[in-house]
Amino acid sequence: MLEHVINGLVLGGTYALVAMGLTIQYGIARIMNLSFGDTIIAACFATYVLFSSFAISPVLALLILVPAGYAFSLVIYRVIMRPLVARAPDEGALEVDSILVTFGLLFVIQGVLLIFFGGGYTSYSFLNTPVNVLGTVVAGNRLLAVVLSLLIGLSLIVILYRTRWGMILRAVALSPQNAPLFGIDTDRAARTAFAIGGAMAATVGVVVSMFQTFTATAGVVFTMKALIVVILGGKGSVLGAVVAGLLLGLVETFVAAYIDPGLTLAAVYGVFLLLLLVRPNGIFGKA
């Protein structure tokens, strides 16, 4: 029982991170990024290559891949998203365009991964030593994943709510029309937010690859769960993303443990539907 709670929190922690990244991209840059999950999977494979070919530990890989994720997303924003933002007459049009373009990007990233790594399940063994936590045995890599998720999630929250930089980002999220009146460069904020999202995706990729097997085509499922967590938590709410992510992780682990592992996605959808009916604006969303 406690074992499932801990596993659920591990999974939930990573979902919370994914959702935080997505909610920042969507809330500030106004881009619904359907290729988010595939960026995560790309980071998983990159960690795998660094670990198995260059013997670089995943923790060190973070130092390489997080900036890489940031840079990659910055380039994507400059090259692909910027022209779309510039041409969109209103927010709705940008939403549709960004959904379509990132849907295309999803297939490109997936195609590249399939060529290099094939369609099989991949994993590596890192820190697979059992650790005793409150009487239950947990794998060391999972424990490390929780610690990393917590650290990174918390530091992002601190940056967003306690620094001037974070305040600028939140101002753009709150009111993109009015932010320029206060001397805020919205384009720069959007760019930064999109890149931070990419860095988060890379982080999650590294963390997840430590304890889970992954395939080149698994990105869709990640994106979907992240989107659901974002909606559950309320669009643009970072705290909501954390709570909803943990909740979803717990639900999924318990369904897998007590009902059937094949029905986890159905359970996730069930929670999503139920919440849409009860609270259409999310747990922490404003009406």
Add this chain to the structure above:
Amino acid sequence: MKVQTAFALAAAVLVVLALAPLFIPDYWTGVLLGMTGYVTLATAWALFSGPTRYVSLATVAFFGVGAYTVAVLNEAMPYPMVLLCAAGIGMALALVVGLSTLRLAGVYFVIFTFGLAELVRQVVSWWEVNVTYTMGRYVFLPFEGRHIYWQLLALAAVTLLISWAIGRSRLGLALKAVGDDETVAAHAGVDVTRIKLLLFVISATIITLVGAIQAPRWTYIEPSIVFNPTVSFMTLIMALLGGAMRLWGPLVGAVPLFLLFEWLSVSFPDHFSIILGLLFILIVFVMPNGVLAKLEDLRKGGRA
């Protein structure tokens, strides 16, 4: 062009297409079959997603449900009944999805449809493994390629007819209003949710039927075959290339792209999805409203 002339022309083209399998080799009948399938899918997709601008990513969920229904029921009842059942199941699924998401902002709908195919695939797999103890089923129906082709051609004609009729009716006008501005439409007395739901159900039912009719082509069916996400993707890209807001748009997009994809999947099987993705991004960039709108712009630009 007058409506009567247009209809006469369309009917003539239809007759030619229907007679084609009697004169051309089987391989080309197969190509025509696939093409007609995608023309129908793209037109049905655009029926709902074009005017409302609600991007549905769940085409293959319905397509797969149709195909799987035929796989399960083909030995239990006569073929027309099987088709009817497939349509009914597709309709019910569309109602559930539509009722739960279409009341809300468009983004919920996109998110829901994004994972719907994966969800249905997982549930069907789970059901087959745990309840019926079968994985993969055989479809034995006495159909040759051209029989399936004729059915699809009829469905394509009906779909285009529905699309034409809706475009001219009050319903079509209301739909355009919803696409332009939902709040305004609601204030002008349009029952927004009901209209969206109605159109989504019609579109999804047609898509389900395409899957059901094509099922005998595979002979062997399992969830990972019929719920292949590329189908959703191809449908979307075809409808967009031609222009989802126009009657003939999806058809104009589907015909060249289908031929291109046929060639690509044979010549570059490994790079298929990369090329597909890049092409798609290009289309969104260069022709966001489709080829037909682009041509019209060019013509207007040339005259001015």
